[in-house]
Amino acid sequence: MDLRIQQSVLSRRPAAVESGPFILGFDPATDSPNINYATPRPGAEITASDVASLVGAFRSASRRPRLEYVVNCAPALEELLLAAGFTVEERHEFLTCSPESFVSPPPVDGFVVRQPENRAERAAMVAAQGEAFGDAFEVSDADVDRLETLRQQGGFEMAAFASDGPCAGAGQAVPPGGGVSEIAGIAVRAPYRRRGLGGTITAALSRQIFESGADLAWLEASGDDSWRVYERVGFRTAGRRLYIRL
Incomplete structure (x- = not known):
């Protein structure tokens, strides 16, 4: 693994x-x-x-x-x-999910989780992720270009939109290699948390990964709350990763 x-x-x-x-x-x-x-x-x-x-x-x-x-x-x-x-930045445990362990959660009322359809929606997705991670910034063309390139190369992107329009959260997954794809950037803006959107976004990306023919999705969890979210859709602890810099 x-x-x-x-x-x-x-x-x-x-x-x-x-x-x-x-x-x-x-x-x-x-x-x-x-x-x-x-x-x-x-x-x-x-x-x-x-x-x-x-x-x-x-x-x-x-x-x-x-x-x-x-x-x-x-x-x-x-x-x-x-x-x-060098100095250690972080030590993370990573979790994996297979088609056999995957659990599809019910939809969240008042929201639709789907792929962004244009540059404006991708910009809203990046902005929502920045806000959710406590790093609000002005979204640049390069930020949107990076998402579009991800999709062109075979990666996946998913955003949750509230019924009244705003992007509530988002995430993406890299193009599968060797049957494996990493899910990253799962984020939900503060006003929309604790409704199940994080799990719904993660599940939607996992489903796309498995439908593409890959058999392993993986991600990292930063705290107990996110662990519970990912475990509910079928992710299980698998190993450790190190982040270290000079």
């Missing part, structure tokens, strides 16, 4: 660059460390020299050195990174 998750991340790094046993993804449209990060090849032997070369590759690209990876795929790497001055 860990190997499949790690391989799926490797397969979708933007503008991928190799540095020894690492794959770096550099997005020329943004310097966000949440998008520009490295991940190790599963099972590769990694040395302190490899870590030093990795840092140099980030510096050459004018990006902050940062990694995200499944812990069991490189169990000795964290010690090397800490010795090189």
